[in-house]
Amino acid sequence: MQREELSCANSIVSLLIKVEVKNPPQQLSKGIGSQSPIHLLFYRVAIKLFAIKILYISILIEVGVFAVEAEAKGKESTRTTWPLFFQGAARSLPIAVSAMVDGMVFGMLAQQAGVHLWEIMLFSLLVNAGSSQFAALGFVAQGVIGWPILVSTFMLNARHLLYGITLGPSFRNQPPWKLSLMAAQLSDESYAILANYLAEGNRPSFGYFFGASFTDYAVWNVATLLGGVFGSFITDPARYGLDFAFTATFLGFLASQLLSRFYVVVAIVSGALACVGYWLGGTTAAVLVGTIAAILMGVFSREPQ
Amino acid sequence: MALITYLTRFPMLLISSRVHLPTWLLRGLKMAALGVFSSLTIPPILFHHTKLGGWSPEYLIAGAVALAVGVWRKQTIFSLGAGVLCLIVIRAM
Numbered sequence: 001m002q003r004e005e006l007s008c009a010n011s012i013v014s015l016l017i018k019v020e021v022k023n024p025p026q027q028l029s030k031g032i033g034s035q036s037p038i039h040l041l042f043y044r045v046a047i048k049l050f051a052i053k054i055l056y057i058s059i060l061i062e063v064g065v066f067a068v069e070a071e072a073k074g075k076e077s078t079r080t081t082w083p084l085f086f087q088g089a090a091r092s093l094p095i096a097v098s099a100m101v102d103g104m105v106f107g108m109l110a111q112q113a114g115v116h117l118w119e120i121m122l123f124s125l126l127v128n129a130g131s132s133q134f135a136a137l138g139f140v141a142q143g144v145i146g147w148p149i150l151v152s153t154f155m156l157n158a159r160h161l162l163y164g165i166t167l168g169p170s171f172r173n174q175p176p177w178k179l180s181l182m183a184a185q186l187s188d189e190s191y192a193i194l195a196n197y198l199a200e201g202n203r204p205s206f207g208y209f210f211g212a213s214f215t216d217y218a219v220w221n222v223a224t225l226l227g228g229v230f231g232s233f234i235t236d237p238a239r240y241g242l243d244f245a246f247t248a249t250f251l252g253f254l255a256s257q258l259l260s261r262f263y264v265v266v267a268i269v270s271g272a273l274a275c276v277g278y279w280l281g282g283t284t285a286a287v288l289v290g291t292i293a294a295i296l297m298g299v300f301s302r303e304p305q
Numbered sequence: 306m307a308l309i310t311y312l313t314r315f316p317m318l319l320i321s322s323r324v325h326l327p328t329w330l331l332r333g334l335k336m337a338a339l340g341v342f343s344s345l346t347i348p349p350i351l352f353h354h355t356k357l358g359g360w361s362p363e364y365l366i367a368g369a370v371a372l373a374v375g376v377w378r379k380q381t382i383f384s385l386g387a388g389v390l391c392l393i394v395i396r397a398m
Contacts, residue, residue, distance in 0.1 A: 102381060244364065244392045245385060247346050248371045252384025254342040255375025263339060270340040271347035278348035287344045294340025299333035 088211025096219040102134075103220045105245045107227020110137055117228045121221070134246050262301065270294040367391040 111117070258264050274290030346368070353364040371388030375381065 102385065105385065244367055244388055247349055247364070247368065248385045248388025249381055250342050250346045251368055251371040251388060252375040252381030254339070254346055255372050255384060256379050256381070257339040257342060258376060263336075266336050267339055267343045270336075271343035274340075274344035275348045275351055277344070278352060283345070283348070286348045287341060290344025291337055291340035294336040294343070295333040298336030299329050301332065 084208040085211035088208035088213075089215040090211075092212040092215045096215055099216055099220045100223045102249060103223025104227035105249065106133055106137065107224040107229075108231035109134075109227075109245060110224075111228045111231030117225075121225060121228065134249060137246070266294050266297045269297060363392060363395045366395060 254267060258267060270290040270293045273293045274286040277289035278286035350364045350368045353361055367388045370391040371384040374387040375384035377383075
C-alpha cells in the first residue's frame with residue numbers, strides 16, 4: 001500500500017514541479033503573489049502527512065482494541081464528562097508551554113522559508129505533530145519535496161503505532177468515530193499524559209484525554225499562528241541563532257529518548273550511519289539509513305523491554 | 306488524492322484488526338523515533354559549514370549543550386533555548 005502511495009505522490013510531485021527549488025531559506029521570496037510551486041506542494045504534502053498519521057494511529061488503535069483480550073477493567077462511560085475534561089486540560093498546561101515555544105519557532109521558520117501563512121496553519125491544524133512538521137520543514141527548506149518527506153514522516157510516526165496499541169485496549173467500548181477523532185489528536189504530549197493517568201490506576205476516560213490533547217492542540221496552533229504572523233519581523237535569523245532552532249529542538253527530542261545506555265548506543269550508531277548516508281545522499285538517505293539501523297538494532301537486541 | 310488514501314485505509318484496518326504485531330517488530334519500532342532524531346540532528350552538526358566556508362565547531366558546541374540540557378530537563382523547550390542561546394554567544398565572540 002505504501003509503495004502505491006509513494007509513487008502516487010511522486011508522480012504528482014513531478015507534475016507540479018517544473019523548477020527545482022534549490023535556494024537556501026533566506027533567499028526564498030516571502031512573496032506577495034509569488035507563484036513558487038513550493039506553495040502548491042506544501043498543502044498537498046500536509047494533507048498526505050495527515051492521512052498517513054491518521055492511518056497509522058487508527059490501524060494501531062484498532063489492532064489494540066480487537067486483538068487484545070478484553071479484561072473487564074470496568075466499563076467507562078461513553079459520554080464525555082466535563083470535569084475530567086478540565087482536569088486533563090489543567091494537566092497538560094505545563095507541557096503546553098513547550099508547545100507554545102516550539103509552535104512559534106515552527107511558524108517563524110516556515111515563514112522564513114517562504115511558506116504562506118494559510119499553508120503553515122493548514123499544516124499545523126492537520127498534522128499536529130511537532131517533530132514531523134519540523135522534519136518536513138527542514139526538507140522543504142533544502143528544496144527536497146515530495147516523497148522523502150512522506151518516508152521520513154512514516155518512520156517518525158512509527159512510535160505512534162505503539163501509542164495506539166497501548167491505548168487501544170483501554171478504549172474497547174468506544175464507537176469508531178470517537179477513536180478516529182482521538183487518533184487525530186494523538187501526539188507525544190497527549191499520549192504521555194494519558195499513559196500516566198492510566199498508570200495511576202484511573203479508569204480510562206475520553207474526557208480526560210480530549211481535555212489534555214485539545215489544550216495541546218489549541219496551544220500548538222495558536223503558537224504557530226503567532227510565529228507565522230510575527231516571523232517576518234525577524235530579518236536575520238542567523239543573528240538570533242534561529243538557523244539552529246530546528247536542530248536544537250530535535251536534540252531535545254533525542255535527549256528525551258535516551259532512556260538507558262542501550263538507547264545511547266543506538267543513537268550513536270544510527271547517528272554515525274546517518275552521517276554516512278548524509279554524505280552520500282543528503283538528508284533523505286541519512287534518515288533512511290539511520291532509522292533502519294535503529295530499528296534493526298531494536299529487533300536484534302536482547303534488552304528486557 | 307486524499308480520497309485514495311482514505312479508501313486504502315479501510316482494507317488495511319479490516320486486515321490489521323485481526324493481526325497481532327509480532328514482538329520483534331514492536332521491539333524494533335521502539336527505536337524508530339530515536340533513529341529519526343539522531344539522523345536529523347547529528348549529520349547537520351558534523352557537516353556544518355559557515356557562510357564564509359570551512360568547517361565550524363559552533364554547531365557541535367551548541368549541540369552538546371542542547372543535548373545535555375535536554376537530558377537534564379526533559380522538556381524540548383529547554384534544549385531549544387539553551388542551544389540557540391549558546392549559538393548566539395559563540396557567534397558574538
